[in-house]
Amino acid sequence: MNNFDLKSTKISRRGFIRLAIIAALAGFGGRGYLNTRSIRLESVEIKLSRLPTAFHGLRLGVISDIHAGPLVSSETIGTGVELLMSRHPDLIILAGDYVHGATRFLWTRVGGFKAKHFNACLKELGRLSAPFGVFGVLGNHDHWSGPKVTQNIVEGLEGIGIKILRNDRVILTKNGQEIILAGVDDYWEGPSNLSRTFRGARSDLCTILISHNPDINDDVSNIHHPIDLIICGHTHGGQINAPFIGPPVPTPFHRRYLSGLVRDGYRQTYISRGLGVFFVPARLNCPPEVTVMTLLSL
Numbered sequence: 001m002n003n004f005d006l007k008s009t010k011i012s013r014r015g016f017i018r019l020a021i022i023a024a025l026a027g028f029g030g031r032g033y034l035n036t037r038s039i040r041l042e043s044v045e046i047k048l049s050r051l052p053t054a055f056h057g058l059r060l061g062v063i064s065d066i067h068a069g070p071l072v073s074s075e076t077i078g079t080g081v082e083l084l085m086s087r088h089p090d091l092i093i094l095a096g097d098y099v100h101g102a103t104r105f106l107w108t109r110v111g112g113f114k115a116k117h118f119n120a121c122l123k124e125l126g127r128l129s130a131p132f133g134v135f136g137v138l139g140n141h142d143h144w145s146g147p148k149v150t151q152n153i154v155e156g157l158e159g160i161g162i163k164i165l166r167n168d169r170v171i172l173t174k175n176g177q178e179i180i181l182a183g184v185d186d187y188w189e190g191p192s193n194l195s196r197t198f199r200g201a202r203s204d205l206c207t208i209l210i211s212h213n214p215d216i217n218d219d220v221s222n223i224h225h226p227i228d229l230i231i232c233g234h235t236h237g238g239q240i241n242a243p244f245i246g247p248p249v250p251t252p253f254h255r256r257y258l259s260g261l262v263r264d265g266y267r268q269t270y271i272s273r274g275l276g277v278f279f280v281p282a283r284l285n286c287p288p289e290v291t292v293m294t295l296l297s298l
Contacts, residue, residue, distance in 0.1 A: 032240075032281075032283060032284055035282065035283040035287060036072075036076070036277050036282065036288060037076060037079075038288070039076070039080055039275065039287070039289065040288065040290075041084070041086075041289070041290055041291075041292065042289045042290070043087075043291075044270065044293045044294070045293075046261065046268060046294070046295055046296065047296045047298055048206055048228045048229060048268075048295055048296070048297065049228075049266060050205075050228055051179070051228070051295055051296070051297040051298075052174075052178070052179065052297065053177070053297050054174040055172075055174055055177065055179055055295060056295070056296055057295070057296070058090050058294070058295040059087060059088070059090045059091075059293070060089060060090065060091050060092075060093060060231075060292070060293040060295060061084045061087065061089030061091070061092040061093065061130065061291070061293075062094075062095060062270070062272055062291040062292075063081075063084060063092075063093075063094050063095070063272075063275055063290050063291075064094070064095035064096060064232070064274045065097045065233045065234065065275060065276050065278075066080075066097065066099075066121060066276045067097055067099065067274075067277060068099050068100065068118055068120065068121035068276070069099060069100025069114065069117045070100070070114075071100065071276070071277050071281045072275075072276035072277060074120035074123065076276070076288075077120070077121055077275065077276075078124045078127075080275045080290045081124050081125065083290050085127065085128065085129075089130050089292055090131050090132055091130050091132040091133065091172070091181075092128050092130045092133070092135070093134075093135055093210055093231055094125070094134065094135070094136030094137070094157075094162060095136070095137060095210060095211075095212055095232060095233040095234075095272060096136065096137050096138050096139025096140075096234070097140065097141045097212065097233065097234070097274070097276075098118070098141075098142055098153060099113055099117065099118050099141055099142060099145070099149075100117070100276075100278070101140075101142060101144035101149070113145035113152075122156050122157070122159075122160055125157070125160060126161075133161075134162045134163070135162070135165055135170070135181060136165070136183070136210070137165055137184065137185065137186070137210045137211065137212055138150065138153070138154070138164065138166065138185055138190055139186055139212035139233065139234060140188045140189045140190075140212065140213070141278075142186070143186055143189035143190055154166075165181075165182065165183025166183070166185045166190070166191075167183075167184055167185055167191065167192070167193045167194075167197045168183060168197065169181065169182035169197060171205075179205055179206045179207070179208065180201060180202070180207040180208065181208050181210070182208070182210070183197075183209070183210040183211070184210070184216060187211060188213060188215075192211075192216070192219075194216070194219055194220065194222070194223045194225075198223055201225055203225050203226060206228050207225065207226065207227050207228050208227075208228065208229045208230075208231065209229070210231050210232075211230055211231075212233055213234045214230070214235065214257035215257075216230065217230065217257060217269060226266070226267075227267055228266065228267065228268070229267075229268050229270070230268070230269040231269075231272075232257070232269060232271045232272070233271065235257070235273075235274075236274045236277070236278065236283075236286070237258060237259035237272075237273030237274070237286040237289075238286050239273075239277060239280075239282075239283055239284075240282065240283065240284045241284055241285035241286045242284060242285075247286070258271065259271050259272070270291070270293065272291055273286055273287065274289070275289070275290060
């Protein structure tokens with residue numbers, strides 16, 4: 001019978017710390033991945049002083065940052081679509097980054113457009129419908145694989161009935177009253193142009209602006225058109241919000257416009273945490289979301 005030496009079974013402090021780190025990373029990896037599938041349906045009421053009474057109670061559905069690709073399955077996209085449609089929105093807005101476009105990271109290219117992922121995304125988004133229609137804008141990832149891919153994305157989305165607003169606007173009418181729905185191209189990569197978007201627009205109408213990137217708030221004061229509500233994505237809400245560290249945001253500006261509803265005087269901005277993920281298939285303290293906003297007139 002072999003003697004069992006307790007001394008040989010002891011773990012050094014360094015070894016214990018190493019095992020603890022490995023266990024924590026394994027736990028985070030598993031939990032973080034499961035979190036990407038736990039899509040939350042957010043319900044938000046937003047009061048707008050200039051909203052016409054005819055639009056009081058308008059239900060506005062929002063999906064952002066799908067990132068269709070190897071890290072975001074068509075099942076995840078389909079679940080988000082089903083959750084949104086279960087609330088029967090009157091108007092649907094898509095706030096950009098439909099695909100996991102190529103980007104540079106550590107001097108190399110990561111990701112890239114894959115038609116099979118985008119086609120699967122289109123199949124799910126094709127189930128979206130609303131009385132006032134489905135509108136969207138482009139995000140930085142939609143541009144990062146090149147202009148030809150960007151045009152393919154626009155054509156694919158418009159082919160299933162989604163109107164992409166690229167520095168453009170539409171008028172929505174109900175019972176003889178009107179509001180403006182506008183959309184700008186991506187603030188980082190696209191030719192974002194607020195002046196063009198609102199040239200000739202009636203400044204007395206309640207205005208909703210779709211911009212993938214909330215950084216657009218840095219420019220809206222430079223145009224002579226009041227904007228009541230901006231709907232954005234881009235930030236993923238930080239995606240990984242580690243305890244005591246917080247989300248990986250580069251500037252205080254990004255921290256202010258990280259997620260949820262932000263008020264700047266009469267102007268309000270809603271930043272979606274997004275449906276998909278980027279770079280790592282994990283979320284921490286930041287569940288994916290689809291959103292239904294109920295607009296209320298004062």
